[in-house]
Amino acid sequence: MGYKNTRECLEALEARGELVRIDKSVDANVEIGAIQRRVFRAGGPALLFNNVKGCRFPMAANIFGTRDRMRFLFRDTVDTVERLMKLKLSPMEAFKRPWAYLGAPRAAYHTLPRRVSDGPILRNRTTVSNLPQLVSWPMDGGGYVTLPQVYTEDPDNPGFAGSNMGMYRVQLSGNDYVQDKEVGLHYQIHRGIGHHHAKAIARGEPLKVNVFVGGPPAMTLAAVMPLPEGLAEIFFAGAMGGHRIPMVRHPGGLPMPAQADFCICGTVEGVEKSEGPFGDHLGYYSLAHDFPVLKVDAVYHRDDAVWPFTTVGRPPQEDTMFGEFIHELTSELVPSVFSGVHEVHAVDAAGVHPLLLAVGSERYVPYAGERQPQELLTNAMALLGNTQTSLSKYVFIAAREDMEEGQSCHDIPGFFHHMLTRADLTRDLHFITRTTIDTLDYSGISLNQGSKLVFAAAGSVKRALSTEVPSTLKLPRGYRDPQVFAPGILVLKGPKHRRKRDQQDPALERLAESFRSVKGIEGFPMIVLADDAGFTAGNWDNFLWVTFTRSDPATDMYGVGGFTHAKHWGADKAVVIDARLKTYHAPPLEPDPEVERAVDALGAKGGPLHGII
Known part of the structure; x- marks a missing residue:
């Protein structure tokens, strides 16, 4: 039950006709990521790149690229895990319908990792610079691990029960990192590793960290699973993988999956360096900021190692x-x-x-x-x-x-x-x-x-929503192109934003005030100001992306009939959301035209992706 390693997973996908091997030489610098994104958008197969420029390891992408493929990979366990979830919701269900939960004890047994003395991961050692250096977008600061499983244990209570495994960004090269000795570890707020790091600092000790790449697909899923604090992701991986995860210990360090493809072992010792930029899942670059440095002690890989990767960008990805x-x-x-x-x-x-x-x-x-x-x-x-x-x-x-x-x-x-x-x-x-x-x-x-x-x-209907621009609407100079996006939602184009961070725009206050006298404006309780009204109103994906990624509620919301009473803010008729790109925003992700043309060639007649993209 379940796949023990990446090779097993890829072989199963290939047997099902859901994997394409690409033997043509491809570059991990921007090109390979552009290929992966294009194939994902087309609903295409998993990809195995056997000829990566300057790297001896093959790279695999789009393994989890369709809903059907996700269900296939975990077909042996997903129903049992869903039943386990329902047992948490209603424990009496097992007594009412015991036949439906016959697999639950076995799944619970699989949650327990299995300690082993040896495994394929220990067969070889290499250096960080020999690993695939994936650069997903043109402005990225260096090579990154994009499907990492970052493993730590509670310094006060070491062991699997107090472990955390998350998918935190790992920068392998670029910036001021000392080659082969340091990598960047970007973890965001509200992440489990932060609790472990805080305890290590309080104890005056370095935090041991292992970064796994590949291995059982269930480990990758577990690393992104939003589990409650105190429930170890590695336990979920066992249940989802349908087997006890075999773990082997690095001498003097933390355990690692015996079947992983790669493992970077190291410690975080109180040093921060600039990490980034990186093209991220909001559709913009996250810029360079100081984050912890992982001092690298060792890099392991198995004989037939494959480097799984993905790229992120504006959703869906x-x-x-x-x-x-x-x-x-x-x-x-x-x-x-x-x-x-x-x-x-x-x-x-x-x-x-x-x-x-x-x-x-x-x-x-x-x-x-x-x-x-x-x-x-x-x-x-x-x-x-x-x-x-x-x-x-x-x-x-x-x-x-x-x-x-x-x-x-x-x-x-x-x-x-x-x-x-x-x-x-x-x-x-x-x-x-x-x-x-x-x-x-x-x-x-x-x-x-x-x-x-x-x-x-809550409660009864307060207003009817309008579907036509009010005939009396006269926009101030610099504002134009009003468009009804949906009933009650009006989008218009505004001048370029020129204010500093943490400042409201007096011009938007005046714009909102000008709407007070417009007959029927109350039929549009949501008014969105954008750089490109046509793009924003083009479809729901565009509207949601522009409106909610480019605005801060307190800074960028204005009221038609706005007021503050006893520190409560409201609006009599409508709210105006400033969803323009601001002077301090990170730049949106833009593809490289030359790289895109190279991807087009792969999809041309005779190319490995012909008929796919």
Whole structure:
């Protein structure tokens, strides 16, 4: 059951007709990443690059590139793991229907890693500079590991039970790293490794770190799984992989998977250096900032090692498949983790963390003549205080009691329509200012710092949404091209942003004020200002990406009839969101035209990707 290593996985995909070998020489510097993204967009197969320029190791990509392929890779275990998840939700289910849970004890047994004295990973040693140096985008600061499994153990309680394994960015080359002796370790806020690092600092000790690449596919999935604090990812990997993960110890260091393809062993010892830039999953470059340095002690690899990789960029990308698969596994657990919350949707098109849609209960005052957000606010604060949902920037939450049968926050157009018809803009906007936000989000007032907004809606319909630009709308100079994107949502083009970070724009205050006299503007409770109105209003993916990745709620929201009362902010008629690129934003990712032409050639007649891209 389950695949023990990367080669087994690739052979199974090839036998199924879902892997293409590329023997033509390709460059890990930008070209190979462009190929992977193009094949992913086409819904194409996994790729095995056997001839990487300047590198003796083959590279594999798009292994997890379709939903069907994800289900295939974990076909032997996914149903059992889903049943285990349901057991957590309702332990009595095993007694009511024991036949449905016959595999559960075996799956629980598989969670326990197995200590071994030897394994393929120990066969060879190499150096960091000999590893594949993947540069995904033209402005990236160097070569990166993009599917790492970064493993640490609790310094106070070492062992598997207190371990953490996450997918944190690892920079292998570039910047000021000492070749073969140092790599960059970029971990963002609210990550499990941070707790271990803090304890190591408190003890005055270096933090031991192992970076695994490849091995059982379940290990890669486990590294991105948002598990509760205290539940070790390596236990989940065993359940998902259908076997006890064999672990072998590096002399004097941490254990490593015996079947991994590569392992970088080292320590973090209180040194930080500039890491980045890196083309990230929000669709922009995350810029260079100081992050911990991993001092490299050893690099191991197996005889037939393959380097699995992915690239990220503006969604959807291959990491979208991880998110969808994880949602399948965990969606029924949401009410048990967040009491009163029935459904959540971290919107991939908006970069995941910038926008969270949710449905909750509103039962605090069931006898009231008119429902208003009360329990919903408790629900929203719980979402912002726990797990990965705490990194959300905008939380739109609606009362389940007001929703029609079958209505869901995964129906984005329908959910926005529901929210905009029912929200009271004078009451239902709740800001948290100068708080922590996602490290990769540059819309805030500094690195890791910005604001959050809870946008709640409950009760009866408050307004009808308009579908035509008001005939009396006259835009001030510099603003043009008003477009109705969806009922109640108006998009317009504005002049280039010229303000400094952590400043509101007086021109936007004047723009919002000018709308007060426009008859019918209340039919557009959401007005979005963009650099390109046509692009932003082109489709939902564009609208969500531009609006929620390029705005900070507190800095970039203005009110048509805006007011502040007792430190509460609201708007009488509409909100205006400044979703222009700001002077301090990271640049969007742009492909290299020359590289794209080279990828086109691979898809031409006679090329290895003909008929695929």
